[in-house]
Amino acid sequence: MPPAPTRKTQGVNAVERALTLLDAFVGDGSRGLAELAKATALAKPTALRLLVSLERLGYVVRLSDGRYQLGAKVMQLGATYRSNFRLDQHVLPVLQRLAEATRESAAFHIREKNSRLCLFRVESPQAVRDFQRPAALVALDSTSTGQVLKTAAWPGLDDGRGTLVFASARVYDTQTASVSTAVFGAGQALAGALTVSGPAERFTADVIVSVADELVQAARGLSSVLGAPMPPVSAPPSIQHLSAAA
Amino acid sequence: MPPAPTRKTQGVNAVERALTLLDAFVGDGSRGLAELAKATALAKPTALRLLVSLERLGYVVRLSDGRYQLGAKVMQLGATYRSNFRLDQHVLPVLQRLAEATRESAAFHIREKNSRLCLFRVESPQAVRDFQRPAALVALDSTSTGQVLKTAAWPGLDDGRGTLVFASARVYDTQTASVSTAVFGAGQALAGALTVSGPAERFTADVIVSVADELVQAARGLSSVLGAPMPPVSAPPSIQHLSAAA
């Protein structure tokens, strides 16, 4: 009696358990077998077998007292990750998909001191669209983008309520509207803001709702790729409209 | 100590395959499924299933073109490794075991510019022993320790011949003898020198042989813990005796 959601290609259970075991090392240093088994809800013999494999490949090492610690291999891989990481590689495809789905312009901004910096931008496929300089460094304004980057403590990602999305119109100038949400990286840190923008008259209430949907979906995908643990699902986005006076 | 020898417990095959798959990412950035399957000698469906699990846990990510790349999780773990790593934690237990097995003093030196620096030292359990200041910084001399650290290109670790071990007597002073071999870290880089030393008259030919044996065993264990890939076994150590004039 299989449960409802049929998955295309299944993973390998033993592997996911082993990786979960590895995850249990974040934070404090060395851990004993029983400790690890409890933290991962695995039977001790099972955890032991997995650890033997992790050790043989250098992902963990055993200290002289029998406790386990992360091995040098993970640092080697971490170094490889660093040297091969290019942000555009991850952000641009997301922006492209967003621009195509919404038929408006999509952009990715980061916070730079007290300004917002547009790192990447993909133009709307429509002839009438908003024009903005990429690489522009402007003050943290009251646009939806600015508001995302100003929001230091981002409200619960998993508080049951939907992901927070900001919408603004005719703030940056008298013609432009935008919808934005947050992108997170490792350690839940705010990585940047994902924004869809265009001529204000095209951003009617129901358009904003559907754009917000796409936006949240895109932001979740990007965040998880950047290392933020994303809770499985969520309520529909909760949209907060911004006025020019903020 | 009742030792931790020969563990009967087997590892988990699927896990080792998945980790091997991860290893295949060192060096260049993104790889396709077929490429990975060939590099690891896995069937494509198998590799795919393993990758699904690796991806679900954030150890790899899929780019928009379907290729795979290391995920942010490995960097997170690498950072944890760095912050929890303490060299003494790994070196001291090895020195202790060496000192106990050989009943002589054991030390770990690293190269510092053109000098050798004694980082750790465990004294011989015998009353008559050599005395040396730990933390001493002395020139790269012709002692066995100095010779290990001077040897830039270490001869084949897997050329079939035994691990190279140096032995010297009455070089540092007129009383002391020592036996040393190399310890490696990530990327096969020379990490330091492991040395057993004591009164020269105790270091007879057959003692040197048995000390060399212990030394190689200890060095291999330490090297593998520090991230150097150690070939499975080897011929008996090849001992090279050094004269005072070097």
Place this chain on the structure above:
DNA sequence: ACCGTCATACCGCCTGATGGAACGGCATAT
């Protein structure tokens, strides 16, 4: 000497990993 907890060994059950074969998509070569 007691007890709790540790890492590890044993072993039978049965799930779940395995890989050969086949499919559809997308290039490039013909």
Place this chain on the structure above:
DNA sequence: ATATGCCGTTCCATCAGGCGGTATGACGGT
């Protein structure tokens, strides 16, 4: 256009191999 690869992916019959309840023996604290 047609053909030829190679790609990632799905299906499925087979059976190895992972699983975990239980048992053991060694510590370490009281």
